[in-house]
Amino acid sequence: MGSEEQIPDFTLQQAAKNRLFPVFLKLEELEVLLVGAGKVGLEKLTAILNNAPLSSVTVVAVVISAPVKQLALSHPRVKLIQRAFEPEDLEEKEIVIVAVNDKTTSNYIRVLSKQKNLLVNVADTPELCDFYLGSIVNKGNLKIAISTNGKSPTIAKRMREQLTELIPDEMEGVLQHMHTIRQDLKGDFAEKVRQLDDLTRLLIAKQEKLEIVRKPAGKNWTKIVMFCLLAFLFMLLGHALLSYLPLRDMADGIKRIPEYINIPSFLIMLLTGFLAQMVDGSMGMGYGTISTTFLLANGVNPAIVSSRVHSARVFSSGVSGFSHHRFGNINKKLFRALVIPGVIGSLAGATLAFYGQKYSVWVRIPLSIYTLYLGFFIVKKAFRKKNEPFKIKGAGWLASAGGFMDAFAGGGWGSLVTGTLISKRRSPRYVIGSVCLAEFFVVFASSVAFFIYLKTFFLADVAGLIIGGLLAAPIAARLVGKIPMKTMYVAVGSLVVLTSLLTLIKGISHLT
Structure with missing residues (x-):
């Protein structure tokens, strides 16, 4: 009995685990x-x-x-x-x-x-x-293979998508630098390992210090969003109070507040704002199209539709951007590349819209043709095998054009920017999250510009849009991380096609 082999405990403990041995073959x-x-x-x-x-x-x-x-x-x-x-x-x-x-x-x-x-x-x-x-993450010389032991290839694909986004493209440069350092090290194998260990420990220590220094700055943008929202809200409330509640007759003005609110219209606007933000927050586009169509159908003057929709979008896009950040849908590098050029473009578009709104149709038609092509391309790509994503070039110029069109032509930020980035085979989840966050700053800039130019704003007209959008924004942001990739491609592409067709038809009708 003393000669019998004893089965190690760890063998039984690991029996239910993935026992495949990963090997990279030449x-x-x-x-x-x-x-x-x-x-x-x-x-x-x-x-x-x-x-x-x-x-x-x-x-x-x-x-x-x-x-x-x-x-x-x-x-x-x-x-x-x-x-x-x-x-x-x-x-x-x-x-x-x-x-x-x-x-x-x-x-x-x-x-x-x-x-x-x-x-x-x-x-x-x-x-x-x-x-x-297995599913493979490839970043130059860095290659990561993912296996679920044959249980769920879909989960392996999702992990690949996550890691592909998380690992920066600069990783190839890091590997090359480490290779150069390794070649210059002296001593035997054990000594080289010790030196590399000391070097990487030093780099990690420096990175931790940098994270501590950067951490407060990393949260600054959330403070900026809240500050902008509060500032814009107080600006609108102040204007509304002075418009509806004259200081000389405050009591009488308060009694007359219900006269300025049409309850049925408010409820319809509430539903419109909710649906518009659900689409925009989960697909990265559509708020302007849905809201503008509704306002025009209700007899709102086309000359001020853009200003009202933009004002309502400030609140919903702010909450949407915050929610996307909370659910991890933001690519910070992409967001930084979009936000400043987008703001500059929106200011230029708002200015030109005020002085030359009648010429906007000449810009809408070619834009709608371009985005129509993007929509078909995105839907087609949903049924193709996934290829390596293209490196994004000129994201700043794209954001500038999107911001300009959004303010000048009454829409286009989502269909142009989101559509183009997704057509470059970028992950819809991170594209939509980053574009929605950048959208807040773009819309905020154009809304302030419209407020200054028009010198008026009817809060009651868009109160329903604002509240409906605020309710929908967190729900829509949550959906982005749950919808399957293929479904998102089809949904986004179809929405781009529909939006583009409506814009094209509307533009052509203005010419005839």
Whole structure:
């Protein structure tokens, strides 16, 4: 009995955990067989070539789809064989990937492969796999593979999206610098490890000090938002009090307050503000279109529609931006790139709108055609395989144009800025959050400018819009992190198309 082996406790404790061993293969030095060239086969081949473009891959399939053929044209080491699988296909192969919709054939190929001691992956059949193709985060030389042990590829994809956004593009530069430092270190391996450990510990200590210094500054923008909201609110309340409650007859003025509020109209405006902000806060656009359409339908003078909608948006966009920050939907780098140019553009647009509102239709038509194209592009992209996002260039100019159009033409910030950024394959969640936060400062600037130019503001007319928007903003911001990526692409793209068509039709009608 004393000679019996005792099973270590940790073995039982880890039995229910992910026990896969992560390995990074030099795939370009191996021979790969891919059986199947349909939708799943294309997905597998794309994953291989995205990570190891010079891999030698033999594709065998009865039917080879056009996208697979197109992909093979740009990769000379990909060989296509259009016929059914034969056992001889396994000769001189080291890795086998099966992507056919036939369990009998898949199991047959696996059995033959195991007889030759080959590693096998059978798509969507974890129990037949020796390894999985996990979701991959790629930032230059930094590569992170994510596995859920075959339990939920969707969760792995969501983790990849989160990490891709969290890890800055500058990480490649950091790795290059660390490589240079490592090359210059002296001593044996143990000594180099010690020196690198000391160096990184020093960097972390410095970073912690920087975070302490930056932490108060990081919260300054929330104080700015609150200050701007309060200042604008007091400005409007002061104007309303002086307009409706003359100081010489304060008691009589208070009694007449109900005369200035149309209850049915207020309730309809409340619903409109709620719906408009639900759309805008969760999709990054639509507030202006929905609210403007309603105001025009209720007989509001088109010359002052833009000023009223912008004034109502100040409050809802402020709460929306704060809520997006609270739920972690903000990309600070993108926000900083948008906010100042957007404010400058909105001030210029408000000024030109006051002096040349009649010419706004000439700008709305080409803008609506451009955003119409963006909408179709976004919807189409929802059904494509996810590619690497493009690096955003000229975000400041984009924000300037969006701010200008929003103030001058009565809308366009969301459809132009959000639509363009999402079309560049950026994460909708962080685009919408960052654009909504920047929108507050853009709308605040144009609203103050309109107030100065028009020298009047009817608070009762937009009180419903304001309150409805305030109620909807936190709910909409919460939805952004919950809606699946494909659904968001379709919803945003469809909304851009609808908004653009309405704007285009309205612009053309003004010309006729």
